[in-house]
Amino acid sequence: MKMARSAVLTIAATMAIGAAMPLAADKDHREGHHKEHHRGKRPTLNQQLIHDLMEGEMTLKGDHAAVDELILKRHIPISYDYIATLMRTPNAFGEGVACIVCHSSSDPAKSYRGLDLSTCNGIKVGATEAPARKLFEPGQEPKKTILGRRLRNNRMPFGVNFNVPTDGPASQAVRDWIASGAPNDDHFRTKVLPLFSNGNAFAPKWQACTDCHMANAEPPSFHELNLKTFEGIMLGADSVAKGVDGATKIVIPGKPEDSPLYQHLVEDRMPPGISPTADRDHPNTRILLRWIEQGANCK
Numbered sequence: 217m218k219m220a221r222s223a224v225l226t227i228a229a230t231m232a233i234g235a236a237m238p239l240a241a242d243k244d245h246r247e248g249h250h251k252e253h254h255r256g257k258r259p260t261l262n263q264q265l266i267h268d269l270m271e272g273e274m275t276l277k278g279d280h281a282a283v284d285e286l287i288l289k290r291h292i293p294i295s296y297d298y299i300a301t302l303m304r305t306p307n308a309f310g311e312g313v314a315c316i317v318c319h320s321s322s323d324p325a326k327s328y329r330g331l332d333l334s335t336c337n338g339i340k341v342g343a344t345e346a347p348a349r350k351l352f353e354p355g356q357e358p359k360k361t362i363l364g365r366r367l368r369n370n371r372m373p374f375g376v377n378f379n380v381p382t383d384g385p386a387s388q389a390v391r392d393w394i395a396s397g398a399p400n401d402d403h404f405r406t407k408v409l410p411l412f413s414n415g416n417a418f419a420p421k422w423q424a425c426t427d428c429h430m431a432n433a434e435p436p437s438f439h440e441l442n443l444k445t446f447e448g449i450m451l452g453a454d455s456v457a458k459g460v461d462g463a464t465k466i467v468i469p470g471k472p473e474d475s476p477l478y479q480h481l482v483e484d485r486m487p488p489g490i491s492p493t494a495d496r497d498h499p500n501t502r503i504l505l506r507w508i509e510q511g512a513n514c515k
């Protein structure tokens with residue numbers, strides 16, 4: 217998506233006559249001028265775009281730029297129509313089968329988790345098989361929702377196969393420890409903490425968590441996460457980048473389902489089999505998350 221500057225200026229010059237600059241339109245509005253074609257009107261998307269191009273406030277670089285610059289930054293309302301299309305389209309969020317092949321009905325005998333992603337109402341209702349739950353609340357911070365997590369987060373250990381059970385003894389031990397309030401006691405030190413340094417604990421002959429999460433600095437540690445100590449675990453992720461108070465807490469004592477540490481052990485990324493290196497911020501993922509943020513309208 218590259219546009220030569222001269223081409224941009226030519227387009228801009230041609231448009232400028234008919235499409236008064238947005239700032240001018242604003243000014244007219246403020247000052248109460250009642251020129252018929254300006255009255256009460258905010259600048260159109262196209263006027264804003266040309267203004268930003270003229271002012272050099274916009275660069276269309278790279279393959280995600282059109283989505284960033286023309287859609288997300290300009291708060292285009294995302295229609296359910298597009299979401300419906302994504303759910304029906306193979307490879308929409310990265311390589312894999314379309315969502316509705318496996319999630320097409322609220323009958324758990326026909327559709328995994330009784331999740332119906334083929335209708336707007338079905339998306340809003342969420343999973344109907346126990347534990348029945350919504351995938352998000354409209355308007356909620358979308359990356360943290362079940363739907364956002366399933367599209368963006370890889371199950372850990374990184375690259376673990378879909379066919380490794382999620383309810384093995386190691387993930388249960390982590391779950392129970394968080395449920396009991398996440399104390400720094402003997403049980404934690406002898407039975408839970410060593411799991412993170414054991415390459416067999418969460419998946420047979422895999423990599424130990426601490427191979428990748430061993431210090432609160434990146435590099436070498438992914439997301440500045442240290443799973444070697446109690447303090448590191450409670451500090452959470454990105455404590456340098458975001459500050460200690462802004463760090464992503466991975467343990468919410470008493471609440472395993474809400475704790476990213478447990479979520480990352482049991483939630484497979486969708487669609488199943490997608491490469492863990494596939495872009496976690498695929499343009500279509502970002503558009504879906506924006507739809508949630510905007511209130512998940514069914515129109």
Ligand code: HEC
Nearest residue numbers: 309313314315318328329343349362363366484486487488
């Ligand atoms: C090949 C079948 C298959 C495809 C395709 C598939 N899923 Fe899934 N999905 C599953 C299975 C199996 C589960 C339950 C096991 C699990 O939790 O990982 C699941 C679980 C989920 C859940 C968890 C619901 C809950 O609260 O328990 C969500 C959300 C989800 N899928 C969304 C999607 C989305 C979005 C897509 C399309 C990108 C998709 N799935 C594609 C098989 C599939």
Ligand code: HEC
Nearest residue numbers: 369370372373374418423424425428438439453476477480
């Ligand atoms: C091969 C390297 C690797 C291994 C091994 C690994 N991780 Fe990760 N981890 C990552 C990467 C990369 C991410 C970034 C997010 C993603 O890919 O989903 C991550 C993210 C995380 C996060 C989220 C941090 C945040 O910012 O919210 C948690 C929690 C986590 N890992 C826990 C674990 C646990 C527990 C294990 C062992 C069962 C483990 N990881 C093993 C590479 C690894």
